[in-house]
Amino acid sequence: MKIRYIAYIIIALIIGYLVYSKLWGAKAKEAAAATGGAGGKGGKGGKKKGGPIPVKVMIVKDTTVINNIDVTGSIDANEKVNLISQTAGNITGIYFKEGSYVSKGQLLVKVYNQDLQASYQQVQYQVALAKQTEYRNKILLEKEAISKEEYETSLTSLNSLNAQGDMIKAQIARTEIRAPFSGTIGLRNVSPGGYLSPSTSIATLVNIDPAKLTFSVPERYLPLIQPGANISFTVASSNKKYNAKVYAIEPAIDATSRTITIRAQAANPKNELKAGAFAKINLTLDQIPKTIMVPTEVVIPDLKSSKVFLVKKGVATPQFVKTDLRTDTRIQITDGLKPGDSLIVSGIIQMRPKVALKITKVIK
Template sequence: MTTSRTSFSGAWRWLAPLCLLLAVSLPLAAQDRTAVIGARAALQPWSDPLEALGTLRADESVTLSATVTELVAELNFRDGEAVEAGRMLIRLEDGEEQAQLRAAQALRDERRSAVERLTQLQSRNMAPRADVEDSQARLRQVEAEIQGLEARLTNYRLRAPFDGVVGFRNISVGSLVTPGTELVTLDKLDVMKLDFSVPELYLAILEPGLPLSARSVAFPDELFEGEVSSIGSRIDPVSRSVTIRAEIDNPELRLRPGMLMEVILQRSPRQAVVVPEAALIPSGDRQYVLVIDESDENRVERREVRVGERRIGQAEILEGLEPDELIVSHGVQRAREGDRVQLLGIADDETSIREILEAHRDEGDA
């Protein structure tokens, strides 16, 4: 009861000056009509918000590690640098392996020449076919060894597997690394994954593609838009919640993995007729609005409506009102059904109530 009295008192302190301004803002000749401010019933996107907390992850993330024991020979990146896929980031000393590769390549050339000579001799019946086949087998053997050496050499050159941003460099040229040593991190940040959980109660209405918005304490004045990309296949038996993964575009790379985000999931997106919440007139368990008939000198009709979801300052109308109909948004306490009202103005996104009242007050002063 205390909360209701406080809310009513606060609302009356706001409405009292408004009613006074409405009363004095008209010329005396027009004060036989009730002064009101109108609003259009607007058809606009609407949804039922569901709030949650989520954690950001990189779209792709990897930690490049050593697979051999060797010294670092070259570092080809700076802390926090954006790199392209395929770029060599780290080269390890590979002199011994390069020497083995050159020796194998020389042996391949020798055996290839032997195969060619024996093939020519065999074509003139001057060499047994078995010798040709043996030389071809030895050539294939050395070619396989070369492929193995070339494959091992890739372990000495660590390349970026995708476009991304490298982390801090914690090694130096000449450092000895061993298998498993973490050398550098790489994150793809142009798209971020946002993981959050919602109660299993909402599982039936969740689907990929649902829009959402998210905020971070690091950027309190900015809203990041995204959509649900996938829904977890399991329900947590302890929290009775399901994990949702969404994707958020991050072209300026301001968001970072690990950030906490306040998520508002837009459930059941739809087009709805929306009116200012101040235009509603409660009567028991019913709601009414005052519709202004512009074709009948602004005569007021009291009409029952069915209200859906509400937001701060707005209400969804399910039945009883059509888009673009004009209703009384301020001054509903003084207007009565059948009255012809004096329309001071129509409040919308471009014209505020304060601007309408100030304009009429200036006209009265003039």
């Protein structure tokens, strides 16, 4: 029994020693020193007081802003027509090459007209005879050999035959399809010997020099756009930037989209621009000579307005502002800031009123 008690005492002493070493030994003191320990040099409760927030500051100044907007539009031909015939008949000749340039008045397609040509020749013979009759009767009238009524009858017959000849000439002209303007002719839909009717499309004729550029802008910009304004645009088929000049504005605003349609002309001597192409347009509306522009990210939306933070006496100070024009990276401040203000442009998420600040960089 004594041996058992002695063993219990030894075990208790060992456990007590281990507990003492864990809580008050040298390693415990080192750990307490490393963490600052309660009541140590780190301050009450081991907490350190936070320092000022490092920020970058921009000195506000007036700048000149060019008000541009980007819109989309489409390229149209200056003139475009679907060629058809005014009369029906078999095609006796095709006088153009697909995709070629044709001049105004050039003969493109001819329809059978031999019967009309024969009728016209017959009328011409009758006109020649009627002229002789009218001339003789005129001489006889001067000599009072015939009455005035007889002369007028011969004159009316001559005029009637001339009119009949003119009508046949007009019918012959309709059998010849000519280019109404100069341009490039497209793919033909007819063949020699085929039957051509007024409902048959022969080909499409396009004049795309200059090219027309049609686009729409919001109605708020209407007072800023006038005929003669210059614009620039690009198309998907080329990396080149093209220029155009506004020449017409639709007088009415679209009630659905609240936009107004504008048309401009672009020189296209090499036919680089194609009708129906999609265009990205950069439109210069006006220039604001003196205004304040700040980075978009520094403006914090509020319930009723927007605000920014300024540096005043070393602390963050909120300032309510009014905004207007926006670009990809900047926003116009119309009220609330003045040149010389120190605007905070970094650490905006951490900003609170009266927070101490440390300026790391000044942007002028």
